[in-house]
Structure formats: C-alpha cells, structure tokens
Amino acid sequence: xxxxxxxxxxxxxxxxxxxxxxxxxxxxxxxxxxxxxxxxxxxxxxxxxxxxxxxxxxxxxxxxxxxxxxxxxxxxxxxxxxxxxxxxxxxxxxxxxxxxxxxxxxxxxxx
Amino acid sequence: xxxxxxxxxxxxxxxxxxxxxxxxxxxxxxxxxxxxxxxxxxxxxxxxxxxxxxxxxxxxxxxxxxxxxxxxxxxxxxxxxxxxxxxxxxxxxxxxxxxxxxxxxxxxxxxxx
Numbered sequence: 421x422x423x424x425x426x427x428x429x430x431x432x433x434x435x436x437x438x439x440x441x442x443x444x445x446x447x448x449x450x451x452x453x454x455x456x457x458x459x460x461x462x463x464x465x466x467x468x469x470x471x472x473x474x475x476x477x478x479x480x481x482x483x484x485x486x487x488x489x490x491x492x493x494x495x496x497x498x499x500x501x502x503x504x505x506x507x508x509x510x511x512x513x514x515x516x517x518x519x520x521x522x523x524x525x526x527x528x529x530x531x
Numbered sequence: 532x533x534x535x536x537x538x539x540x541x542x543x544x545x546x547x548x549x550x551x552x553x554x555x556x557x558x559x560x561x562x563x564x565x566x567x568x569x570x571x572x573x574x575x576x577x578x579x580x581x582x583x584x585x586x587x588x589x590x591x592x593x594x595x596x597x598x599x600x601x602x603x604x605x606x607x608x609x610x611x612x613x614x615x616x617x618x619x620x621x622x623x624x625x626x627x628x629x630x631x632x633x634x635x636x637x638x639x640x641x642x643x644x
Binding site: 465523 | 579
C-alpha cells in the first residue's frame with residue numbers, strides 16, 4: 421500500500437513561532453488529506469489536496485502538495501495554544517477506497 | 532445529526548474473550564471504516580465497507596471481523612482477544628468516492644490483559 425512518512429515526530433514551539441510538518445512518499449500520491457487530533461480526541465478533517473503544486477490556506481494554516489505529488493506540507497503561522505495536537509497526513513489507495521495515514525507530528529505550544 | 536457514534540467508550544477484556552465494538556452513523560454515508568491507533572502512531576485501517584453488504588480487508592485485519600447489514604451500522608468483532616489488540620479503535624464514515632473527508636467517531640479505548 422501507499423506509505424507516507426511524516427516528520428518531525430514531535431515539535432515544541434513558543435507561542436507565536438511558526439510550525440511546519442512534512443509528509444513524504446517514495447511513490448506518486450493520488451491525493452493528500454490533513455487531519456488534526458487533539459489530545460484524547462478523534463481525528464478531525466482539515467483539508468484535501470489533489471492537484472500537483474496545489475496550495476490552500478485556512479486562516480493561519482497553509483497546505484501544499486508538491487509538484488511531483490510525492491510530498492506535502494502543513495505550515496502554521498504564529499502558533500497559538502489552540503493549535504496543540506497531533507497533525508496527520510493521509511492518502512488513498514489507487515482505487516480511492518483505502519486510506520493510509522502518516523505517523524503524525526505532535527505539536528506542543530509553550531505559552 | 533449525531534454523526535458517528537461508537538460504543539462502548541472504554542472496555543477491559545481478558546485474553547481469549549470476545550466482544551463487538553459498535554459503530555453507527557446517521558449521515559447516510561456509503562463508506563465506513565475501522566481503524567486502530569496505537570500510542571504515538573498513526574491510524575491503521577482494519578476493515579472498510581463501500582456499502583451495505585460489502586466489506587473488505589484493510590492493512591491489519593487479522594483477529595477481527597466485520598459485517599455491514601445496514602447503511603447505518605458497521606460493527607467490529609474481536610474474537611479471542613490478545614494483548615496485541617490493546618489500542619484505541621476509531622470508526623469513520625465518508626459520503627462519496629470523490630470526497631476524501633472522513634468523519635470520525637469518538638473512539639473506543641480497549642485494553643486486553
């Protein structure tokens with residue numbers, strides 16, 4: 421199946437600093453999704469990207485899909501304590517039926 | 532709409548016992564999924580269903596079974612529980628093949644001792 425590797429595993433930032441997590445694959449991805457999971461909670465869908473080079477923004481969050489569709493990134497500008505949680509990328513199988521999740525990046529924001 | 536609901540929230544099983552994790556969605560979604568999440572790890576797909584009466588294996592199906600007799604319900608059965616099945620289990624649903632947005636339930640935390 422599709423393997424998506426995610427780095428870093430952990431990130432501690434001071435409130436107000438920027439944060440970036442990366443998702444990489446050795447094979448071309450059909451699409452990429454990003455989820456956020458708060459501590460003790462369930463994953464919540466943030467966005468999906470399907471086109472090569474696609475960039476989408478949601479307030480302080482910027483999502484990118486690489487030109488070769490083998491990598492993606494999530495960048496948060498000026499982190500806030502509400503950004504705390506684990507961010508996962510995911511992609512589907514070629515049929516689109518199955519999902520493969522990255523191992524996640526746990527973000528801690530220090531006030 | 533309640534969305535995706537899961538029961539129970541917590542459960543402790545002894546080795547060799549069996550149980551069913553319940554999952555129900557009220558959004559009339561065709562696609563449903565079962566995942567397990569081990570500490571510090573991503574989600575691994577156990578089984579999925581593309582509609583009532585249709586199920587298929589995911590990455591880690593061994594030790595589990597599913598059924599999908601209705602659009603709303605997608606129960607996950609654990610037979611002969613083992614300590615390796617200690618995990619948090621999430622059920623999710625999805626409306627269309629063209630949309631990759633999954634709606635997750637609150638999860639079931641299972642401990643096998």
